[in-house]
Amino acid sequence: MFDRDFSCELLIVGAGPAGMAAACAAAKSGINIIILDDNPFPGGQIWRDGPAVSLPEGARHYRRQLDQLPNVSLLCGAKLIAPVGDKRWLYEQETASGIIRYERLILCSGARELLLPFPGWTLAGVSGAGALQAFIKSGLPVKDQRIALAGSGPLLLAAAQAVKKAGGKVVLLAEQAPALRLGRLFLGLWRWPDKLRQSFSLTDPHYRFNSHVLAAEGEGKVERVFVRQGRRRISVACDRLACGFGLLANIEPALVLGCAIDGQAIRVDEWQQTSRAGIYAAGECAGVGGSELALVTGKIAGYAASGNREEAARLWRERRHWRRFARGMERAFRLDDRLKQLSRPDTLVCRCEDVALQQISGAADWRQAKIYSRCGMGACQGKVCGGAARFLLDWPLATPRVPLAPARLSTLVKMGEGADKNP
Ligand SMILES: Cc1cc2nc3c(=O)[nH]c(=O)nc-3n(C[C@H](O)[C@H](O)[C@H](O)COP(=O)(O)OP(=O)(O)OC[C@H]3O[C@@H](n4cnc5c(N)ncnc54)[C@H](O)[C@@H]3O)c2cc1C
Incomplete structure (x- = not known):
């Protein structure tokens, strides 16, 4: 295992359409950027690469651009583990782990299925x-x-x-x-x-x-x-x-950093900045709405985080156009309450830890459910059952605990070490 620490002016989490667009926009200012993603290739969900895929021109265009930008480094197959002190995240790859120091952060962590x-x-x-x-x-x-x-x-x-x-x-x-x-x-x-x-x-x-x-x-x-x-x-x-x-925004890194949440997504202002200064969010983690909205919000965040507010403001109109589309989709596909009856008392809700609905239906929230059962404590760390239980049982949103993903012991040791070091 290797120790690999990095520093950059801008860290972007997620190399889907939003993260790629943010990187390309921010790179124009000449700042030094790292874009990190847990998939082996950039592209996110819609532009996921694989042996049976022929990527559309949009995806190839952004991949070409990222390859050619000398001030952007791509860290693929890397998952976020925990924040360690101010403006530092611990990450892990298959053969390495380390700490990334940054000055500004854009969260483009996308969404997952409910x-x-x-x-x-x-x-x-x-x-x-x-x-x-x-x-x-x-x-x-x-x-x-x-x-x-x-x-x-x-x-x-x-x-x-x-x-x-x-x-x-x-x-x-x-x-x-x-x-x-x-x-x-x-x-x-x-x-x-x-x-x-x-x-x-x-x-x-x-x-x-x-x-x-x-x-x-x-x-x-x-x-x-x-x-x-x-x-x-x-x-x-x-x-x-x-x-x-439907889709659930991946807001766990934002929750751990203390960013405010609006409904199901990260709250952002007109510059795509979250409630915490220097932390931006774009794409579906800041509101599910499709790849066009992800691209335009990614660009706005990239420009704003690199100090080019003029260019960012030029894109507000396009963002309004796609936000309107997103609202229409949300209204049309709103889940009916009768789906809350899909699970029977003996239906497994947490499949990692074999926890049935009847074992958690009396709990007021996820924390209490964890005390009574091991709901959400398995390999997916509640990414599947957490969203399902919130819908079925109307639990309030819970702040996840670190590590955000299962990690090697040698990586977890750095959680303590990293927090002790000065930034
Ligand atoms: C399973 C799935 C399939 C989809 N397929 C389509 C489709 O075919 N057509 C369509 O129009 N829309 C599709 N969508 C919707 C699609 O998500 C959006 O249109 C678009 O991809 C959103 O872009 P994004 O950049 O916001 O997020 P995403 O494309 O989701 O990209 C986010 C990236 O961040 C990475 N990431 C998240 N958290 C972390 C972390 N903690 N550490 C490291 N990396 C992280 C993810 O692995 C991902 O690569 C799909 C959505 C899902 C969930």
Whole structure:
């Protein structure tokens, strides 16, 4: 294992569209920048690379730019572990760990899928919708497999498209939102012509509104899914089931740093600055809204954090345009309260530690649930069950504890050492 410490003027966490755009904008000022991401390649979720991927021009453009900028260093396969003292983060890679000192910070940590537990969700062959898309990009063969998708939001459609491109058969696309709300969204799409065109290209004959998963069944692996469609209960045979209920902003680093949160996302001002001076946030961690909003907020944060407020302010209009789109999406795909009934008392909520709903349903919050059970204390550190339990049980937002991700002992030792050193 190597010790590798770094210092920079600007640290950017996350190399998705927001982080890449922030780096390119900030780099124009000549400051020294590090962009850190836990994936092996830059691109984030939408531009995730893999053996079965042909990256779109937008992704290639940003990757080329980052490669050519002499003042930007990319630290891939690196996860944030903990802040250690003022303006210092401990990180870990496969063969190294160390401390990054910075003067300013932009959080571009994106979002993850919200997974809701239902009977059978831990069967082999059941995954998140975005997770299935990521598996396919990594080369998972799905040719001729019957694949059911359920949940909510545009990611279901993107995942269905990935399935079809890879030769799989979509047998069900169950969207929980009612037709009326989606119709309203569709009628307003003329303001975003590319989105309107995209909505036509993503249509699928198996798309059903007002439908949600009830249970999955099978011997050792999923074989069929039961779905509520309006008043009907139907079952559909399948080889895989992919479920996602929208996106949850990755706000854990911001919470640990004491940044204020608005609803589910990091609170930012017009410069994308958080409630803490010198800490900015852009992209989906500052509000779920798609890659266009991620790109424009990334640019604003990059310019503002590098002192170019004039250039940042020029982009406010474009940000307003995409924020309006994001609000429309949020309204259309708002989760129905009846989904709170998806889990039965014996359904596992925390699959890392085998904790069922009935073991935590009396707890007032996550902290109390941890005292009664090991909910959220496994490998994912509550990234899956934390969001699900908040939705199901209306728990208040909990500040995560460090380390933010499982780490080697030799890295954890540096948590104490780093905090002792002067910045
Ligand atoms: C699973 C999934 C699939 C998606 N697929 C599509 C799609 O096909 N089409 C579409 O239009 N939209 C898709 N989206 C929506 C997509 O997230 C956004 O449109 C866009 O990618 C947001 O850009 P971003 O830069 O804000 O965040 P992201 O693209 O999410 O990038 C954030 C990056 O930060 C990294 N990161 C987060 N926390 C840490 C940490 N603590 N340490 C180190 N690195 C960290 C993440 O690994 C990621 O690479 C998907 C979302 C998800 C969750």
